[in-house]
Amino acid sequence: MGNSVKAWHPAVPYVREVLHATFEHHSYPAHTHEDWTVLLIDKGAVTYDLERTAHEAVPASITLLPPHVPHDGRSAVGGQAFRKRVLYLSEHWLPAKAADAAVARPTLMDPQAVATVMGIHEALSSPGDAMAAECGVLALHESVRLHLGAPPSPASDAPLARQLREMLDDRLFESFTIAEAAAILGVHPSHLVRVFSKAYGIAPHRYVTGRRVDRARRLLLDGIPASEAAVEAGFHDQSHLTRHFRRVLGTTPGAFAA
Secondary structure (H helix, E strand, C coil), rough: CCCEEEECCCCCEEEEEEEEEEEEECCCCEEEEEEEEECCCCCCEEEEEEEEEEEEEEECCEEEEEECCHHHHHHEECCCCCCEEEEECCCCCCCHHHHHHHHHHCEECCHHHHHHHHHHHHHHHHCCCHHHHHHHHHHHHHHEHHHHCCCCCCCCCCHHHHHHHHHHHCCCCCCHHEEEEEHHHCCCCHHHHHHHHHHHCCHHHHHHHHHHHHHHHHHHHHHCCCCHHHHHCCCCHHHHHHHHHHHCCCCCCHHHHH
């Protein structure tokens, strides 16, 4: 199998770096990161010491390592490879006081949080799905806050949700981030995602994608080629349109147009 590493800097708010790696023979010495580290194990298991306390990272869980806290890492079973995916999120993703709580409780077993992290990685691997990744990071923010003992945030604010919907409608076919909208509206991005999802029963990126599919559908019925319809409807390219068109409508743009 050998060792393999893939890393990149995505253009997504809060996401500093993404790492996908398989290690057949490697042990990390004690080190620190300036970012929050969100670790997902896909195969094998990893043992690590976090501030001189032993822990284990296993599949179907998330490991949360706070900024500037020493940790190491090695395969939990000698000679057995492990495969991992890692998000390095800005140290401002969570308040500084959350670091102490994360040292005491670095493991999340919540299936919904695990699914959220898997969805973030899927979106980050797909050109054009930056808003989906951003919404995932913001949803994870709330899950981690609750895990670390913070009180639930208020979820109802229909006027704020309506303001965000109007902004998304106005810029439906442009590249746009929730962080930009939050700065304009003067709220935290995770709060904005939460109130929108509560008010409309759908996350902002799902709303945008659905509206774009609807636009592409009408263009296709007007005889516009799928490659042109994809760009005009705000998709990255035709394959990006095809993937979401099939998910929403159960068929491909070509079959629908025919």
